[in-house]
Amino acid sequence: MFIFRQSDQVHSYIQSLINRNRTIAFVPTMGALHEGHMALIEQAKSKAEIVVCSIFVNPTQFNDPKDYRHYPNRAMEDKRMLEAKNCDVLFMPEVEEVYPRGEENYRLNIEMGSLVRLWEGAHRPGHFAGMMQVVKRLLDLIPAEFLVMGQKDYQQLAIVRRMIEELDISTELVGVPIVREKDGLASSSRNLRIDPDLRPQANTIYHCLKLAKKNWPVKTVQEIEREAVENLVNHGLRPEYFSLVNGTTLEPIHEKDPAESVVALVAAWLGKVRLIDNMIIKN
Numbered sequence: 001m002f003i004f005r006q007s008d009q010v011h012s013y014i015q016s017l018i019n020r021n022r023t024i025a026f027v028p029t030m031g032a033l034h035e036g037h038m039a040l041i042e043q044a045k046s047k048a049e050i051v052v053c054s055i056f057v058n059p060t061q062f063n064d065p066k067d068y069r070h071y072p073n074r075a076m077e078d079k080r081m082l083e084a085k086n087c088d089v090l091f092m093p094e095v096e097e098v099y100p101r102g103e104e105n106y107r108l109n110i111e112m113g114s115l116v117r118l119w120e121g122a123h124r125p126g127h128f129a130g131m132m133q134v135v136k137r138l139l140d141l142i143p144a145e146f147l148v149m150g151q152k153d154y155q156q157l158a159i160v161r162r163m164i165e166e167l168d169i170s171t172e173l174v175g176v177p178i179v180r181e182k183d184g185l186a187s188s189s190r191n192l193r194i195d196p197d198l199r200p201q202a203n204t205i206y207h208c209l210k211l212a213k214k215n216w217p218v219k220t221v222q223e224i225e226r227e228a229v230e231n232l233v234n235h236g237l238r239p240e241y242f243s244l245v246n247g248t249t250l251e252p253i254h255e256k257d258p259a260e261s262v263v264a265l266v267a268a269w270l271g272k273v274r275l276i277d278n279m280i281i282k283n
């Protein structure tokens with residue numbers, strides 16, 4: 001695996017591969033890799049000849065500076081996992097390499113409307129602007145044919161899809177289904193921070209999502225949402241939202257429309273850890 005730390009070097013290397021007609025799939029991450037990330041690498045492998053992974057903890061997408069400072073750094077272990085999956089290229093830049101002229105000079109000005117304001121956007125102001133900024137910047141450096149991202153962050157995926165359309169970027173976005181731990185909890189680097197006494201409760205989120213899907217044909221939207229919130233609270237979680245939404249616009253659904261795709265989105269606190277998850281209810 002080739003490791004690059006400098007933007008100009010990774011860019012010229014990738015460009016030389018593109019000039020030789022090699023297909024490239026790119027997997028952006030913030031490190032502290034786990035099985036969810038490994039599924040993205042596998043999907044990338046199946047799509048292209050060369051897989052490029054980036055590990056960059058992007059300061060501009062953190063609304064809480066403490067969260068940014070404490071983001072886990074497990075570079076050695078991450079490298080080992082990527083080597084084991086035969087990842088071809090790893091890009092691990094410092095902040096100055098990604099934003100050499102200062103981050104304010106790389107801000108994007110695209111109108112995303114409610115897509116960035118709802119759900120995670122409402123709870124983490126500025127998060128999606130920072131996320132779009134870094135994805136665009138990384139794609140400028142690594143103009144891959146495929147960009148591989150996880151459905152774990154459903155809203156992020158929807159926003160990147162729209163951004164690629166709006167900016168007319170010639171990269172194809174590939175979404176990878178959520179990887180879960182044995183009990184159904186979606187894999188996340190945050191899971192290690194869950195208090196072991198509370199950990200058995202964490203799978204309630206998955207149970208609520210499955211129940212919502214099962215009940216979709218027989219219950220109203222309001223009944224499904226109310227039941228999920230009650231279940232979460234009864235199992236010691238503190239839900240921020242559990243909502244059935246339109247799969248493209250992410251606007252809340254009130255009535256059932258047969259033509260509409262539906263996703264359940266959830267965010268809930270378990271002790272000091274905030275967990276997000278989702279499930280496609282209907283395509």
Ligand code: AMP
Pocket residue numbers: 028029030031035036037039040148149150151152153176177178179180186187188
């Ligand atoms: P992160 O390092 O948390 O920024 O995540 C990097 C990528 O991995 C994003 O595209 C995430 O959606 C994806 N990802 C994280 N956890 C999972 C998971 N459990 N299943 C599938 N994809 C995931």
